[in-house]
Amino acid sequence: MVSMIRRRLTGLAVVLFGVTLLSFLLASISPVDPAEAYALRVTQQPTPEQIAAIRVELGLHLPLHQQYFRWVGNLLQGDLGISYLTKKPVLSDIAEKLPVTLQLVGLALVWVALVTVPIGILTALKPGTLFDQAVRWATILGISLPSFWLGFLLLLLFTLILPVFQVVNAGTLGSLILPSLTLAVPAASAFIRLFRATLLSNLNKDYVVYARARGIRQSRIVWVHVVKNSLPPLITLFCQYVGLLVTGSAVVESLFSLPGIGMHLVNASMARDLPTVNGCVLVIALIFVLTRTAAELINARLNPKLTDKEERLYG
């Protein structure tokens, strides 16, 4: 377990290095000049001299590798630079926006977990029944619905037809219900299908037949053995979804006017706000790597066989 954590932490450093390098390179090959974009926001018609001055001021005149190392050097001191757009430190911007998105994603994942476990078990225990069929169609629909459209439908329903709670009021839990549901529907659909399939394959395993042959109660077989064996793929996907939903939250955030990190990143990209883009990419990569590691640790705890194999593979 300890060696696994150590291995993951080394992997984390490598991944973060690659991600920051890539986001730097990709930003530099973009056709729009960040200095020009910056100048355009400050003055109506900037002269080439003004743009050149801004380029020097922002450090964009330096060769790319020098820019990168300067950025990494500052990063190691906890400084992600100043946003071109908001003129505030990138880190404090992120610290302000990220909690909104994390709350949104967290609530969405609560819905997902609440729905997936019971529905997955019910459909897997009685496959082919009317309920199972209905769930299958509903999940196909749920996976295929575009989230902006679903969000609009929910907005329409709860603002005009059924105004039971305040939809737009940032900061309260109520304001997060609709956006989190919009995020949760497609995710839950994917999760239910995965969980049902894993449960079914586990229910057909030899150990289930043998447990029944020993007279062990069906409820115990399902809850203690089958569910536990079916969790690892679900946990892996669940942790991946934390990162996916954080990045994918931009659409929902703009739809429900939530000041989250998804919108922040989109705005920064449009404005060529390079420090913000690089900072956001770094934070999101960090979320991906951390949740992935968490998934592996949980799975190793659940199934000792998984650690065994890893240990053997990596020595």
Added chain:
Amino acid sequence: MSELLQVESLCIGLKQTGKPIVKQVSFALRKGAALAVVGESGSGKTLTCKAILRLLHDRTFTVSGSIRYRGQELLAASERDMRALRGNRIAMIVQHPMMAFDPTATIGTQITETIMAHRRISKRDAYSSGVRALERMNLPRCEQLMNSYPSELSGGMLQRIVIALAIIHEPDVIIADEPTTALDVRNQSMVLQELKQLKQSGIGLLLVTHDFGVAAGLADEMLVMREGEVIERGTVHDVFAAPREAYTKELLEARILMRKEDRHDRDEGCIQTV
């Protein structure tokens, strides 16, 4: 009536297509006797075993005929009554001990839950009687075994645990489905020895195998099955001395041939390793 288990005209079919898989199988098992069901794979032996304990999904299979345990009709019994019999009065030894246990639970957990399925005792008492059951099977370091996971143990060890679990509630009938197939030669003879002792202690043993040697070593009577039908039956001695059916002869000859090849292979293997 001395019959522990009486199976009459057992038919198993596929629900969807109605295709029959096991046809009109009848046999009886007495106390202290061993009956071998012999046949090649796909002859319906394992399905017959599972049908006795009603382990076949009624979504997939239709089962008809009669299976009586001490006069009680099992095909008409409630699921609750069946659960009370399974592992308690009729126990099972499985073909693949490596796949028989939940890989995410310790052996100890799976032994204690088996004990607690049929006895009202505390977890701690169940645990210690589990340790004793393992000790009876001459397994080493039983306390440590209880804390290990199935993937950490060898097939032979797991099969001994399976046998320990089969006798833990002192059943009347043990159904052993290919108990030695997945094991190496040394563990095979160990398991056969155990089964012989069980038979002598008065348990009715239903032995399913494709191996005439195993059948000859343990059973008194045998059935030969082919494509779901019983094509020959009699005492082991009679069937071996004078097989009436051409198929039985074929199987017996195939075994003798296999033995020769086996020996040949082993010789070659020795040469190669040298």
